[in-house]
Amino acid sequence: METRWLEDFLVLAETGSFTRSAELRHLTQPAFSRRIKALEQWLGADLIDRTTWPTRLTPAGELLLDKARQLVGELSSTRTLLRGLHAADGTTLTLAVPHTLSFGFVPRWLADERTALGEVSWRLLAHNVHDAVVALVEGNADLLLCYHHPRHPVELSAGRYPGLRLGSETLGPFARAMPDGQPQWQLPGSSAAPLPFLGYGPNAYFRRMTDLILERAPAVCALRQCFETDMAEGLKAMVLEGHGVAFLPHSAVQRELAAGQLCAAGGEQWTLPMEIRVYRDARRELPALDALWQQLAARYPAV
Structure with a gap:
């Protein structure tokens, strides 16, 4: 129970x-x-x-x-x-974050904000988006870092859960790069030759974002789903092995793009911008959290 x-x-x-x-x-x-x-x-x-x-x-x-x-x-x-x-014995703060942000964005953000973050020590809770939000709401995390899109917002009371806009992220289609530098597959595909599609599970936040891209797409996609997982890193591994096309956050594929291992499988019309936000519970009274939030609020716009 x-x-x-x-x-x-x-x-x-x-x-x-x-x-x-x-x-x-x-x-x-x-x-x-x-x-x-x-x-x-x-x-x-x-x-x-x-x-x-x-x-x-x-x-x-x-x-x-x-x-x-x-x-x-x-x-x-x-x-x-x-x-x-626990709060009295140090400055350890707990950060709840979706898996994908924990791999790419969080390490870079912590490095970039080292001066503002000071001597804070971190405990990272990596979840899906829903469970990361629950961790903040139920008091198991001091900060929530997550994606935001107007069509699928994180529903938090602005009065109790103030937020800051840390940056942006883009979700788009990628495929393995061929020796000539071209993608192995290119959207939208055709009914005669549907593209092998690597998708997200029904409870994944990126599943909703992918559906939104396809809903707004300039052409009907011919896709044959052959793999499903909730993890963007899992889809990236499948793309690198040539199993199909997947929609991946740009921050998760920067190294592979630079190394010529992956290519965009579609133009800008097949992408979706999202915000990256951080939230706190205004009723949570921790000196380290209050000091950190004051520093961040001076650097990032409120939402």
Whole structure:
């Protein structure tokens, strides 16, 4: 059993709405419903009366409600106490970040900002975009570094979670470079010879971005998906071995482009710009975090 299941349950009991609760927990409604169902399966009892509207708790749910409030409250207090002890012994900050940014952007950013960051030590939590956001919201990270696009924004309250715009990233199609310097495959392909396509899993942030590129594309792509993973680095490895075309962030392929191993498999019309942002919880009081944020806010525009 995961404590966040109890937190989900408490939000649902307060709102009486799966849709609103999912929004507050930064989840899709199906994902939120699955977590409530997982809690019910672990307990061996139905907590929600699904035959009525609005949503009501069953007797078992009512019984759990007070216990859950007490347990979550005690855990939260204990975590706050322990984090306070940890914060007092040094300047280690926890950064939640998507996997792709952890490989390329973060090392360069930490090097470029060494003066502003001072003597801060870092603990890195590499997740998918969703879990990185959850790490900040649930208090398991001091900073969140993530991508942003207007069509698929990270939904955080601006009042509680101020953000800064650190830079930009471009997602575009790449293929292995041939001896003559041309890409092994070129978009859009044809119905007679569909391009082997290396794609992202349905829960990956870059899957949404790729779908947006294809939706706005100047021509209909003829693609034959032959591989799927959530990791951009995994797709890059497949492209380098000549397995197909993949949409990859430019920062992840800079070395391979310079070495002549990869080529763009399409022009600018097949690319999508994104922002790279950093967020904090304004209610999180840590001297090292406050000092760092003041330095960053003087260098980067607010969002």
